[in-house]
Amino acid sequence: MPERFIDVDDVLTDDHPAQYVFGLGRRGYPGRRYGEDSVWSAIVTMLATLDISSVKDDQGTMIDFIPQFTTGLTHYPVVFPCSISTRSRIHSGLVDALRNAV
Numbered sequence: 001m002p003e004r005f006i007d008v009d010d011v012l013t014d015d016h017p018a019q020y021v022f023g024l025g026r027r028g029y030p031g032r033r034y035g036e037d038s039v040w041s042a043i044v045t046m047l048a049t050l051d052i053s054s055v056k057d058d059q060g061t062m063i064d065f066i067p068q069f070t071t072g073l074t075h076y077p078v079v080f081p082c083s084i085s086t087r088s089r090i091h092s093g094l095v096d097a098l099r100n101a102v
Contacts, residue, residue: 018032018036045098048087048091049086049087049091049094049095050084050085050086050087050091050095051083051084051085051086051087052082052083052084053082053083054081054082054083055081055082055083056083063081065080065081067080068080
């Protein structure tokens with residue numbers, strides 16, 4: 001969790017970026033709720049249907065890595081090793097159907 005959301009007493013602050021990122025009052029972004037709900041739906045679908053874990057080597061031990069981020073105007077993680085697979089054959093069909101629908 002980013003430190004900017006924790007105060008000196010290690011308690012979460014009330015600072016929530018959505019309060020000002022989408023604009024204020026009449027100038028507020030009209031699709032804010034739709035955008036938030038779409039992102040929430042995508043995240044929940046991925047967590048429910050996919051198994052995301054660390055990569056394992058030939059002996060079956062997990063490969064450790066140090067998270068690294070880009071520098072500049074925007075920050076995002078650089079490519080890192082991970083294993084993404086469907087949780088079951090039913091989920092595999094659902095993922096394929098969603099992929100083909102887009």
